[in-house]
Amino acid sequence: MxxxxxxxxxxxxxxxxxxxxxxxxxxxIRVIVWRELAQRFRGxxxxxxxxxxxxxxxxxxxxxxxxxxVKISSTPSEAGVAAYALSIFSALIIFNxxxxxxxxxxxxxxxxxxxxxxxxxxxxxxxxxxxIRALVYAGISFALLVVFKLVLTGTLSLSILLVPVIxxxxxxxxxxxxxxxxxxxxLTRDVFHLMASITPVLIFASPVFYTVHELPEASxxxxxxxxxxxxxxxxxxxxxxxxxxxxxxxxxxxAVSLLFFWWGHAVFLRYRSILIDVI
Amino acid sequence: xxxxxxxxxxxxxRAAGLGKAYEFYPHYADRFKQLIFGRxxxxxxxxxxxxxxxxxxxxxxxxxxxxxxxVGKSTLLQLVCGITRPTTGEIxxxxxxxxxxxxxxxxxxxxxxxxxxxIGAIMLxxxxxxxRDRFGAIAEFAGLGEFIDQPVKLYSSGMYMRLAFAxxxxxxxxxxxxxxALAVGDAAFREKCLKFLRDFRRRGSILLVTHGLEQxxxxxxxxxxxxxxxxxEMGKPEVVAEQYRVASSTERDDPARFxxxxxxxxx
Numbered sequence: 001m002x003x004x005x006x007x008x009x010x011x012x013x014x015x016x017x018x019x020x021x022x023x024x025x026x027x028x029i030r031v032i033v034w035r036e037l038a039q040r041f042r043g044x045x046x047x048x049x050x051x052x053x054x055x056x057x058x059x060x061x062x063x064x065x066x067x068x069x070v071k072i073s074s075t076p077s078e079a080g081v082a083a084y085a086l087s088i089f090s091a092l093i094i095f096n097x098x099x100x101x102x103x104x105x106x107x108x109x110x111x112x113x114x115x116x117x118x119x120x121x122x123x124x125x126x127x128x129x130x131x132i133r134a135l136v137y138a139g140i141s142f143a144l145l146v147v148f149k150l151v152l153t154g155t156l157s158l159s160i161l162l163v164p165v166i167x168x169x170x171x172x173x174x175x176x177x178x179x180x181x182x183x184x185x186x187l188t189r190d191v192f193h194l195m196a197s198i199t200p201v202l203i204f205a206s207p208v209f210y211t212v213h214e215l216p217e218a219s220x221x222x223x224x225x226x227x228x229x230x231x232x233x234x235x236x237x238x239x240x241x242x243x244x245x246x247x248x249x250x251x252x253x254x255a256v257s258l259l260f261f262w263w264g265h266a267v268f269l270r271y272r273s274i275l276i277d278v279i
Numbered sequence: 280x281x282x283x284x285x286x287x288x289x290x291x292x293r294a295a296g297l298g299k300a301y302e303f304y305p306h307y308a309d310r311f312k313q314l315i316f317g318r319x320x321x322x323x324x325x326x327x328x329x330x331x332x333x334x335x336x337x338x339x340x341x342x343x344x345x346x347x348x349x350v351g352k353s354t355l356l357q358l359v360c361g362i363t364r365p366t367t368g369e370i371x372x373x374x375x376x377x378x379x380x381x382x383x384x385x386x387x388x389x390x391x392x393x394x395x396x397x398i399g400a401i402m403l404x405x406x407x408x409x410x411r412d413r414f415g416a417i418a419e420f421a422g423l424g425e426f427i428d429q430p431v432k433l434y435s436s437g438m439y440m441r442l443a444f445a446x447x448x449x450x451x452x453x454x455x456x457x458x459x460a461l462a463v464g465d466a467a468f469r470e471k472c473l474k475f476l477r478d479f480r481r482r483g484s485i486l487l488v489t490h491g492l493e494q495x496x497x498x499x500x501x502x503x504x505x506x507x508x509x510x511x512e513m514g515k516p517e518v519v520a521e522q523y524r525v526a527s528s529t530e531r532d533d534p535a536r537f538x539x540x541x542x543x544x545x546x
Contacts (some may be wrong), residue, residue, distance in 0.1 A: 027406060027407060028401055028402060031397060031401045031402075031407075032398065033397050035387055035390060038394070039387055039389045039390060042389045042390075042430075081354055112513070115385060116362070117362060117363075118362075118378075119362075119378060119385055119402060120360050120361065120362060120376060120378060120403075121385075121402065148543075169513075186479050187310060188310075188311075190309070196331070201511055238466050267522065273363065273364040276312075276362065277301060277302075
Protein backbone atom coordinates (compact mmCIF):
# COMPACT_ATOMS: atom_id res chain seq x y z
CA MET A 1 0.00 0.00 0.00
CA UNK A 2 2.75 2.34 0.92
CA UNK A 3 4.69 1.71 -2.27
CA UNK A 4 2.10 2.60 -4.87
CA UNK A 5 -0.17 5.04 -3.08
CA UNK A 6 2.48 6.52 -0.83
CA UNK A 7 2.13 10.08 -1.98
CA UNK A 8 -1.66 9.79 -2.15
CA UNK A 9 -1.85 8.49 1.39
CA UNK A 10 0.48 11.24 2.56
CA UNK A 11 -1.80 13.77 0.90
CA UNK A 12 -4.84 12.44 2.71
CA UNK A 13 -2.89 12.35 5.95
CA UNK A 14 -2.21 16.02 5.53
CA UNK A 15 -5.87 16.75 4.84
CA UNK A 16 -6.83 14.79 7.96
CA UNK A 17 -4.14 16.42 10.09
CA UNK A 18 -6.20 19.34 11.48
CA UNK A 19 -8.99 16.96 12.48
CA UNK A 20 -6.64 14.42 14.02
CA UNK A 21 -5.03 17.16 16.10
CA UNK A 22 -8.39 18.56 17.22
CA UNK A 23 -9.55 15.08 18.21
CA UNK A 24 -6.37 14.34 20.12
CA UNK A 25 -6.76 17.50 22.19
CA UNK A 26 -10.55 17.29 22.53
CA UNK A 27 -10.47 17.10 26.34
CA UNK A 28 -8.17 20.09 26.52
CA ILE A 29 -10.26 22.09 24.05
CA ARG A 30 -13.40 21.25 25.96
CA VAL A 31 -12.05 22.24 29.35
CA ILE A 32 -10.61 25.54 28.11
CA VAL A 33 -13.81 26.48 26.33
CA TRP A 34 -15.59 25.77 29.57
CA ARG A 35 -13.07 27.89 31.44
CA GLU A 36 -13.47 30.84 29.08
CA LEU A 37 -17.24 30.69 29.27
CA ALA A 38 -17.27 30.25 33.03
CA GLN A 39 -14.86 33.11 33.54
CA ARG A 40 -16.66 35.50 31.21
CA PHE A 41 -19.63 36.11 33.45
CA ARG A 42 -18.04 35.44 36.83
CA GLY A 43 -18.53 38.38 39.07
CA UNK A 44 -21.61 39.67 37.27
CA UNK A 45 -24.95 39.44 39.02
CA UNK A 46 -27.10 38.19 36.18
CA UNK A 47 -24.30 36.28 34.42
CA UNK A 48 -25.54 34.47 31.37
CA UNK A 49 -28.51 36.78 30.90
CA UNK A 50 -26.04 39.26 29.42
CA UNK A 51 -25.35 36.89 26.57
CA UNK A 52 -29.07 37.02 25.70
CA UNK A 53 -29.54 40.67 26.51
CA UNK A 54 -26.90 42.02 24.14
CA UNK A 55 -28.41 40.57 20.95
CA UNK A 56 -31.87 41.42 22.24
CA UNK A 57 -30.96 45.07 22.57
CA UNK A 58 -29.44 44.98 19.10
CA UNK A 59 -32.54 43.50 17.53
CA UNK A 60 -34.85 46.00 19.24
CA UNK A 61 -32.61 48.86 18.20
CA UNK A 62 -32.69 47.87 14.54
CA UNK A 63 -36.44 47.38 14.60
CA UNK A 64 -36.90 50.70 16.34
CA UNK A 65 -34.59 52.67 14.10
CA UNK A 66 -35.78 51.33 10.79
CA UNK A 67 -39.46 51.52 11.64
CA UNK A 68 -39.21 55.16 12.51
CA UNK A 69 -36.79 57.88 11.51
CA VAL A 70 -34.40 56.08 9.16
CA LYS A 71 -35.34 54.84 5.74
CA ILE A 72 -32.61 53.17 3.74
CA SER A 73 -33.18 53.14 0.00
CA SER A 74 -32.88 49.40 -0.16
CA THR A 75 -35.53 48.87 2.48
CA PRO A 76 -38.18 46.92 0.64
CA SER A 77 -41.15 49.21 0.97
CA GLU A 78 -43.78 46.48 0.95
CA ALA A 79 -41.90 44.26 3.38
CA GLY A 80 -42.71 44.89 6.98
CA VAL A 81 -40.34 46.45 9.42
CA ALA A 82 -40.25 43.21 11.38
CA ALA A 83 -39.12 41.24 8.34
CA TYR A 84 -36.40 43.77 7.68
CA ALA A 85 -35.19 43.62 11.27
CA LEU A 86 -35.08 39.82 11.09
CA SER A 87 -33.19 40.04 7.83
CA ILE A 88 -30.54 42.27 9.41
CA PHE A 89 -30.40 40.23 12.56
CA SER A 90 -29.81 36.94 10.75
CA ALA A 91 -27.07 38.56 8.70
CA LEU A 92 -25.49 39.88 11.86
CA ILE A 93 -25.25 36.40 13.33
CA ILE A 94 -22.91 35.43 10.49
CA PHE A 95 -21.16 38.78 10.41
CA ASN A 96 -20.58 38.93 14.17
CA UNK A 97 -19.16 35.42 14.17
CA UNK A 98 -16.67 36.61 11.62
CA UNK A 99 -15.82 39.87 13.38
CA UNK A 100 -15.44 38.27 16.79
CA UNK A 101 -12.83 35.87 15.38
CA UNK A 102 -11.18 38.34 13.00
CA UNK A 103 -10.75 40.86 15.81
CA UNK A 104 -9.65 38.34 18.37
CA UNK A 105 -7.34 36.18 16.25
CA UNK A 106 -4.48 38.72 15.96
CA UNK A 107 -4.09 38.81 19.75
CA UNK A 108 -4.96 35.17 20.34
CA UNK A 109 -1.38 34.00 20.80
CA UNK A 110 -0.45 37.06 22.86
CA UNK A 111 -3.42 36.46 25.17
CA UNK A 112 -2.26 32.91 25.75
CA UNK A 113 1.47 33.60 25.62
CA UNK A 114 1.99 32.51 29.20
CA UNK A 115 0.25 29.23 28.43
CA UNK A 116 2.12 28.56 25.23
CA UNK A 117 5.57 29.46 26.47
CA UNK A 118 5.45 27.93 29.89
CA UNK A 119 3.43 24.79 29.47
CA UNK A 120 3.20 22.10 26.85
CA UNK A 121 0.26 23.48 24.97
CA UNK A 122 -0.81 22.83 21.38
CA UNK A 123 -1.15 26.39 20.09
CA UNK A 124 -3.08 25.27 16.99
CA UNK A 125 -5.92 24.25 19.32
CA UNK A 126 -6.50 27.90 20.25
CA UNK A 127 -8.36 28.51 17.00
CA UNK A 128 -10.83 25.71 17.76
CA UNK A 129 -11.32 27.08 21.26
CA UNK A 130 -11.96 30.60 19.94
CA UNK A 131 -14.37 29.23 17.33
CA ILE A 132 -16.41 27.16 19.77
CA ARG A 133 -16.65 30.06 22.16
CA ALA A 134 -17.89 32.33 19.37
CA LEU A 135 -20.36 29.64 18.26
CA VAL A 136 -21.90 29.51 21.72
CA TYR A 137 -22.76 33.21 21.54
CA ALA A 138 -23.94 32.87 17.97
CA GLY A 139 -26.14 29.99 19.13
CA ILE A 140 -27.80 32.24 21.69
CA SER A 141 -28.44 34.88 19.05
CA PHE A 142 -29.77 32.20 16.73
CA ALA A 143 -32.21 30.93 19.36
CA LEU A 144 -33.47 34.52 19.75
CA LEU A 145 -33.80 34.82 15.99
CA VAL A 146 -35.97 31.71 15.87
CA VAL A 147 -38.14 32.94 18.73
CA PHE A 148 -38.60 36.35 17.09
CA LYS A 149 -39.37 34.78 13.74
CA LEU A 150 -42.09 32.72 15.39
CA VAL A 151 -43.49 35.65 17.34
CA LEU A 152 -43.41 38.14 14.47
CA THR A 153 -44.47 35.97 11.53
CA GLY A 154 -46.05 32.99 13.25
CA THR A 155 -44.40 30.47 10.92
CA LEU A 156 -41.23 28.48 10.80
CA SER A 157 -40.14 26.51 7.79
CA LEU A 158 -38.70 23.01 7.93
CA SER A 159 -35.72 24.26 5.94
CA ILE A 160 -34.39 25.64 9.22
CA LEU A 161 -33.07 22.13 9.85
CA LEU A 162 -30.43 22.85 7.22
CA VAL A 163 -28.75 25.51 9.37
CA PRO A 164 -26.02 23.14 10.64
CA VAL A 165 -25.27 22.11 7.06
CA ILE A 166 -24.65 25.77 6.21
CA UNK A 167 -22.75 26.66 9.36
CA UNK A 168 -20.35 23.72 9.08
CA UNK A 169 -18.38 24.98 6.06
CA UNK A 170 -18.55 28.47 7.54
CA UNK A 171 -16.72 27.13 10.60
CA UNK A 172 -13.96 25.87 8.34
CA UNK A 173 -13.63 29.31 6.81
CA UNK A 174 -13.48 30.90 10.26
CA UNK A 175 -10.84 28.44 11.48
CA UNK A 176 -8.68 29.13 8.44
CA UNK A 177 -8.99 32.88 8.97
CA UNK A 178 -8.21 32.51 12.66
CA UNK A 179 -5.06 30.49 12.04
CA UNK A 180 -3.72 32.93 9.50
CA UNK A 181 -4.58 36.09 11.43
CA UNK A 182 -3.22 34.68 14.68
CA UNK A 183 0.08 33.75 13.01
CA UNK A 184 0.38 37.21 11.43
CA UNK A 185 -0.79 38.90 14.60
CA UNK A 186 1.93 37.17 16.61
CA LEU A 187 4.54 38.70 14.34
CA THR A 188 3.16 42.21 14.47
CA ARG A 189 0.49 44.01 16.44
CA ASP A 190 -0.30 45.98 13.31
CA VAL A 191 -2.59 43.19 12.20
CA PHE A 192 -4.77 43.82 15.22
CA HIS A 193 -5.17 47.51 14.41
CA LEU A 194 -5.68 46.70 10.75
CA MET A 195 -8.50 44.27 11.47
CA ALA A 196 -10.07 46.63 13.99
CA SER A 197 -10.29 49.30 11.29
CA ILE A 198 -11.35 46.98 8.47
CA THR A 199 -14.18 45.02 10.08
CA PRO A 200 -16.56 47.97 10.67
CA VAL A 201 -16.22 48.91 7.01
CA LEU A 202 -16.68 45.33 5.90
CA ILE A 203 -20.25 45.38 7.18
CA PHE A 204 -21.17 47.57 4.20
CA ALA A 205 -19.38 45.26 1.79
CA SER A 206 -21.51 42.42 3.12
CA PRO A 207 -25.23 42.06 2.48
CA VAL A 208 -26.25 42.94 6.02
CA PHE A 209 -28.47 46.00 5.53
CA TYR A 210 -29.42 44.89 2.04
CA THR A 211 -29.76 41.55 0.30
CA VAL A 212 -27.81 40.33 -2.71
CA HIS A 213 -31.08 40.03 -4.64
CA GLU A 214 -31.62 43.78 -4.39
CA LEU A 215 -28.35 44.54 -6.10
CA PRO A 216 -28.37 45.39 -9.81
CA GLU A 217 -28.33 42.25 -11.96
CA ALA A 218 -24.85 43.02 -13.31
CA SER A 219 -23.08 43.36 -9.97
CA UNK A 220 -24.91 40.56 -8.18
CA UNK A 221 -22.23 37.96 -8.85
CA UNK A 222 -19.47 40.21 -7.61
CA UNK A 223 -21.15 40.36 -4.23
CA UNK A 224 -20.25 36.72 -3.70
CA UNK A 225 -16.55 37.50 -3.94
CA UNK A 226 -16.98 38.31 -0.28
CA UNK A 227 -17.31 34.79 1.19
CA UNK A 228 -19.56 36.13 3.95
CA UNK A 229 -22.20 37.09 1.38
CA UNK A 230 -22.94 33.49 0.45
CA UNK A 231 -23.37 32.40 4.05
CA UNK A 232 -25.53 35.38 4.96
CA UNK A 233 -27.90 34.76 2.05
CA UNK A 234 -28.00 31.01 2.66
CA UNK A 235 -28.90 31.54 6.30
CA UNK A 236 -31.69 33.91 5.25
CA UNK A 237 -32.86 31.33 2.70
CA UNK A 238 -33.35 28.54 5.18
CA UNK A 239 -34.50 30.55 8.19
CA UNK A 240 -36.47 33.49 6.80
CA UNK A 241 -37.46 32.62 3.25
CA UNK A 242 -38.14 28.94 3.83
CA UNK A 243 -36.19 28.14 0.68
CA UNK A 244 -33.31 25.83 -0.11
CA UNK A 245 -29.94 27.50 -0.58
CA UNK A 246 -28.64 27.94 -4.11
CA UNK A 247 -26.55 24.77 -4.67
CA UNK A 248 -24.00 26.70 -6.71
CA UNK A 249 -23.48 29.24 -3.93
CA UNK A 250 -23.26 26.45 -1.39
CA UNK A 251 -20.69 24.46 -3.36
CA UNK A 252 -18.61 27.56 -4.07
CA UNK A 253 -18.68 28.78 -0.46
CA UNK A 254 -17.84 25.35 0.91
CA ALA A 255 -14.95 24.91 -1.52
CA VAL A 256 -13.43 28.30 -0.72
CA SER A 257 -13.90 27.67 3.00
CA LEU A 258 -12.19 24.29 2.94
CA LEU A 259 -9.27 25.68 0.97
CA PHE A 260 -8.91 28.45 3.54
CA PHE A 261 -9.10 25.88 6.33
CA TRP A 262 -6.30 23.67 5.05
CA TRP A 263 -4.17 26.57 3.92
CA GLY A 264 -4.54 28.35 7.26
CA HIS A 265 -3.63 25.24 9.19
CA ALA A 266 -0.58 24.58 7.02
CA VAL A 267 0.61 28.17 7.38
CA PHE A 268 0.12 28.10 11.13
CA LEU A 269 2.01 24.85 11.58
CA ARG A 270 4.83 26.04 9.38
CA TYR A 271 5.43 29.17 11.44
CA ARG A 272 4.40 27.79 14.83
CA SER A 273 7.92 27.32 16.17
CA ILE A 274 8.98 30.82 15.09
CA LEU A 275 5.86 32.35 16.61
CA ILE A 276 6.56 30.90 20.03
CA ASP A 277 9.96 32.61 20.11
CA VAL A 278 8.50 35.92 18.92
CA ILE A 279 5.62 36.42 21.34
CA UNK B 280 25.77 10.70 30.67
CA UNK B 281 26.44 7.16 31.47
CA UNK B 282 28.27 5.60 28.60
CA UNK B 283 27.76 1.93 29.28
CA UNK B 284 26.69 0.47 25.96
CA UNK B 285 24.27 -1.94 27.63
CA UNK B 286 22.16 0.88 28.96
CA UNK B 287 22.45 3.20 26.05
CA UNK B 288 19.16 2.04 24.56
CA UNK B 289 17.16 2.84 27.67
CA UNK B 290 17.57 6.56 27.66
CA UNK B 291 15.00 9.07 28.84
CA UNK B 292 16.38 12.35 27.51
CA ARG B 293 18.93 12.59 24.75
CA ALA B 294 20.46 15.83 23.47
CA ALA B 295 22.91 15.80 20.58
CA GLY B 296 24.64 18.94 19.31
CA LEU B 297 21.77 20.92 20.74
CA GLY B 298 21.85 24.66 20.15
CA LYS B 299 19.35 27.49 20.36
CA ALA B 300 19.78 30.97 18.96
CA TYR B 301 17.31 33.81 19.25
CA GLU B 302 17.14 36.45 16.56
CA PHE B 303 17.23 40.12 17.43
CA TYR B 304 16.07 42.69 14.93
CA PRO B 305 17.37 46.26 15.17
CA HIS B 306 14.18 47.64 13.58
CA TYR B 307 10.71 46.27 13.70
CA ALA B 308 10.39 46.15 9.92
CA ASP B 309 13.53 44.05 9.62
CA ARG B 310 11.57 41.01 10.69
CA PHE B 311 9.48 41.30 7.54
CA LYS B 312 12.46 42.02 5.37
CA GLN B 313 13.96 38.83 6.75
CA LEU B 314 10.83 36.87 5.87
CA ILE B 315 10.85 38.18 2.32
CA PHE B 316 14.52 38.73 1.44
CA GLY B 317 15.99 36.34 4.01
CA ARG B 318 17.73 34.24 1.42
CA UNK B 319 19.80 37.16 0.15
CA UNK B 320 20.68 39.03 3.30
CA UNK B 321 20.53 38.60 7.06
CA UNK B 322 18.75 41.35 8.94
CA UNK B 323 19.14 40.16 12.50
CA UNK B 324 21.74 39.69 15.15
CA UNK B 325 21.88 36.32 16.76
CA UNK B 326 22.16 35.48 20.39
CA UNK B 327 23.18 31.89 21.04
CA UNK B 328 21.50 30.94 24.29
CA UNK B 329 22.70 27.36 24.12
CA UNK B 330 25.42 25.67 22.07
CA UNK B 331 26.89 22.21 21.74
CA UNK B 332 24.79 20.61 24.41
CA UNK B 333 25.28 16.83 24.49
CA UNK B 334 23.97 14.53 27.17
CA UNK B 335 22.02 11.35 27.72
CA UNK B 336 19.96 10.71 30.82
CA UNK B 337 18.98 7.13 31.49
CA UNK B 338 15.48 6.11 32.44
CA UNK B 339 15.01 6.44 36.17
CA UNK B 340 17.98 8.75 36.61
CA UNK B 341 17.59 12.34 37.69
CA UNK B 342 19.46 15.25 36.27
CA UNK B 343 20.20 18.54 37.97
CA UNK B 344 21.12 21.75 36.19
CA UNK B 345 22.97 24.64 37.78
CA UNK B 346 24.21 27.91 36.38
CA UNK B 347 23.83 31.63 36.82
CA UNK B 348 20.90 33.72 35.57
CA UNK B 349 20.55 33.96 31.83
CA VAL B 350 22.92 31.16 30.86
CA GLY B 351 20.19 29.18 29.15
CA LYS B 352 18.84 26.85 31.85
CA SER B 353 15.21 27.71 31.26
CA THR B 354 15.69 27.55 27.50
CA LEU B 355 17.04 24.04 27.94
CA LEU B 356 13.92 23.09 29.87
CA GLN B 357 11.74 24.59 27.13
CA LEU B 358 13.62 22.53 24.57
CA VAL B 359 13.16 19.37 26.62
CA CYS B 360 9.43 20.05 26.82
CA GLY B 361 9.26 20.68 23.09
CA ILE B 362 7.87 24.17 23.68
CA THR B 363 10.52 25.75 21.49
CA ARG B 364 12.47 24.09 18.72
CA PRO B 365 16.26 23.78 18.55
CA THR B 366 18.22 25.87 16.08
CA THR B 367 20.83 23.14 15.71
CA GLY B 368 21.06 19.52 16.78
CA GLU B 369 18.27 17.55 18.32
CA ILE B 370 16.63 16.65 21.57
CA UNK B 371 14.43 13.67 22.29
CA UNK B 372 12.42 12.67 25.32
CA UNK B 373 10.62 9.40 25.92
CA UNK B 374 7.49 9.32 28.02
CA UNK B 375 5.05 11.72 29.55
CA UNK B 376 6.44 15.03 30.76
CA UNK B 377 4.99 17.05 33.61
CA UNK B 378 6.51 20.52 33.71
CA UNK B 379 6.29 22.40 36.98
CA UNK B 380 7.96 25.11 34.92
CA UNK B 381 6.19 28.25 35.85
CA UNK B 382 4.06 27.35 38.77
CA UNK B 383 0.45 27.67 38.01
CA UNK B 384 1.11 28.97 34.52
CA UNK B 385 -2.25 27.67 33.43
CA UNK B 386 -4.13 28.99 36.42
CA UNK B 387 -6.99 31.33 35.94
CA UNK B 388 -7.38 33.82 38.76
CA UNK B 389 -11.15 34.03 38.50
CA UNK B 390 -11.65 30.28 38.81
CA UNK B 391 -11.45 28.29 42.01
CA UNK B 392 -8.64 25.98 42.98
CA UNK B 393 -10.88 23.00 42.25
CA UNK B 394 -11.63 24.22 38.72
CA UNK B 395 -7.99 24.97 38.09
CA UNK B 396 -7.03 21.46 39.17
CA UNK B 397 -9.36 20.09 36.50
CA ILE B 398 -7.86 22.32 33.81
CA GLY B 399 -4.26 21.85 34.91
CA ALA B 400 -4.48 18.08 35.10
CA ILE B 401 -6.15 17.80 31.69
CA MET B 402 -3.43 20.03 30.26
CA LEU B 403 -0.94 17.52 31.59
CA UNK B 404 -2.77 14.74 29.79
CA UNK B 405 -5.26 13.25 32.23
CA UNK B 406 -8.82 12.39 31.25
CA UNK B 407 -11.66 14.07 33.09
CA UNK B 408 -12.63 10.84 34.83
CA UNK B 409 -9.08 10.37 36.08
CA UNK B 410 -9.01 13.89 37.49
CA ARG B 411 -12.25 13.27 39.33
CA ASP B 412 -10.83 10.08 40.83
CA ARG B 413 -7.66 11.77 41.98
CA PHE B 414 -9.08 15.07 43.10
CA GLY B 415 -9.18 13.99 46.74
CA ALA B 416 -5.52 13.06 46.69
CA ILE B 417 -4.53 16.29 44.93
CA ALA B 418 -6.47 18.44 47.38
CA GLU B 419 -4.99 16.58 50.32
CA PHE B 420 -1.45 16.98 49.00
CA ALA B 421 -1.98 20.70 48.40
CA GLY B 422 -3.38 21.07 51.90
CA LEU B 423 -5.36 24.22 51.16
CA GLY B 424 -8.45 23.28 53.15
CA GLU B 425 -11.49 25.34 52.26
CA PHE B 426 -9.45 27.61 50.03
CA ILE B 427 -9.63 24.93 47.36
CA ASP B 428 -13.09 26.34 46.54
CA GLN B 429 -11.96 29.97 46.46
CA PRO B 430 -10.79 31.80 43.34
CA VAL B 431 -7.03 31.39 43.02
CA LYS B 432 -6.57 35.15 42.71
CA LEU B 433 -6.96 35.14 46.49
CA TYR B 434 -4.04 32.72 46.91
CA SER B 435 -0.60 33.66 48.12
CA SER B 436 2.35 32.65 45.95
CA GLY B 437 3.06 29.79 48.34
CA MET B 438 -0.50 28.51 48.04
CA TYR B 439 -0.31 28.83 44.28
CA MET B 440 2.79 26.72 44.31
CA ARG B 441 1.25 24.09 46.57
CA LEU B 442 -1.64 23.61 44.17
CA ALA B 443 0.58 23.48 41.11
CA PHE B 444 2.94 20.99 42.65
CA ALA B 445 0.07 18.84 43.88
CA UNK B 446 -1.29 18.60 40.33
CA UNK B 447 2.07 17.65 38.86
CA UNK B 448 2.54 15.04 41.54
CA UNK B 449 -0.61 13.21 40.46
CA UNK B 450 -0.45 12.95 36.69
CA UNK B 451 1.65 9.78 36.26
CA UNK B 452 4.54 11.56 34.60
CA UNK B 453 7.68 9.73 33.54
CA UNK B 454 9.68 12.93 33.69
CA UNK B 455 9.07 15.71 36.16
CA UNK B 456 10.54 19.07 35.23
CA UNK B 457 11.09 21.45 38.11
CA UNK B 458 12.37 24.98 37.72
CA UNK B 459 13.35 26.35 41.12
CA ALA B 460 9.92 25.36 42.24
CA LEU B 461 10.66 24.52 45.82
CA ALA B 462 11.95 27.95 46.70
CA VAL B 463 8.51 29.35 47.58
CA GLY B 464 7.04 26.74 49.87
CA ASP B 465 7.28 26.74 53.65
CA ALA B 466 9.49 24.23 55.40
CA ALA B 467 6.75 21.69 56.08
CA PHE B 468 5.48 21.67 52.51
CA ARG B 469 9.02 21.56 51.17
CA GLU B 470 9.63 18.47 53.23
CA LYS B 471 6.46 16.92 51.81
CA CYS B 472 7.62 17.73 48.26
CA LEU B 473 11.10 16.38 48.85
CA LYS B 474 9.66 13.18 50.25
CA PHE B 475 7.43 12.88 47.21
CA LEU B 476 10.37 13.50 44.90
CA ARG B 477 12.49 10.89 46.64
CA ASP B 478 9.70 8.36 46.15
CA PHE B 479 9.14 9.50 42.60
CA ARG B 480 12.79 8.94 41.72
CA ARG B 481 12.25 5.21 42.09
CA ARG B 482 9.78 5.13 39.21
CA GLY B 483 10.61 8.16 37.09
CA SER B 484 13.13 10.82 36.20
CA ILE B 485 13.44 14.33 37.50
CA LEU B 486 14.94 17.26 35.67
CA LEU B 487 15.68 19.89 38.26
CA VAL B 488 16.95 23.42 37.86
CA THR B 489 18.05 24.82 41.16
CA HIS B 490 20.24 27.31 42.94
CA GLY B 491 20.11 25.23 46.08
CA LEU B 492 23.24 23.13 45.84
CA GLU B 493 22.37 20.82 48.69
CA GLN B 494 19.13 19.98 46.88
CA UNK B 495 21.17 19.11 43.84
CA UNK B 496 23.19 16.53 45.74
CA UNK B 497 20.08 15.27 47.46
CA UNK B 498 17.79 14.86 44.46
CA UNK B 499 19.98 14.12 41.46
CA UNK B 500 22.13 11.31 40.10
CA UNK B 501 23.97 13.56 37.70
CA UNK B 502 24.46 17.26 37.29
CA UNK B 503 25.22 19.70 34.51
CA UNK B 504 26.70 23.14 35.04
CA UNK B 505 25.82 25.47 32.23
CA UNK B 506 27.90 28.57 31.66
CA UNK B 507 27.31 31.00 28.79
CA UNK B 508 25.20 28.51 26.92
CA UNK B 509 27.67 25.67 27.06
CA UNK B 510 28.18 22.74 29.36
CA UNK B 511 31.04 23.72 31.62
CA GLU B 512 31.06 20.66 33.83
CA MET B 513 29.06 17.54 34.16
CA GLY B 514 29.25 14.57 36.45
CA LYS B 515 28.50 13.66 40.04
CA PRO B 516 26.23 16.28 41.64
CA GLU B 517 28.46 16.79 44.69
CA VAL B 518 31.48 17.39 42.49
CA VAL B 519 29.71 19.76 40.10
CA ALA B 520 28.10 21.60 42.99
CA GLU B 521 31.48 22.12 44.63
CA GLN B 522 33.10 23.39 41.43
CA TYR B 523 30.16 25.72 40.86
CA ARG B 524 30.34 27.00 44.42
CA VAL B 525 34.04 27.76 44.09
CA ALA B 526 33.58 29.50 40.74
CA SER B 527 30.64 31.57 42.02
CA SER B 528 32.71 32.94 44.86
CA THR B 529 35.78 33.74 42.73
CA GLU B 530 34.37 34.90 39.40
CA ARG B 531 33.00 38.41 39.15
CA ASP B 532 29.44 39.11 38.11
CA ASP B 533 30.48 40.04 34.60
CA PRO B 534 28.07 42.40 32.80
CA ALA B 535 29.58 41.43 29.45
CA ARG B 536 27.95 38.03 29.74
CA PHE B 537 24.87 39.21 27.91
CA UNK B 538 26.17 39.95 24.45
CA UNK B 539 24.20 39.67 21.25
CA UNK B 540 26.55 38.38 18.62
CA UNK B 541 26.64 39.32 14.98
CA UNK B 542 24.84 36.83 12.78
CA UNK B 543 27.07 34.02 11.71
CA UNK B 544 27.02 33.57 8.00
CA UNK B 545 26.22 29.96 7.55
CA UNK B 546 26.61 28.13 4.30
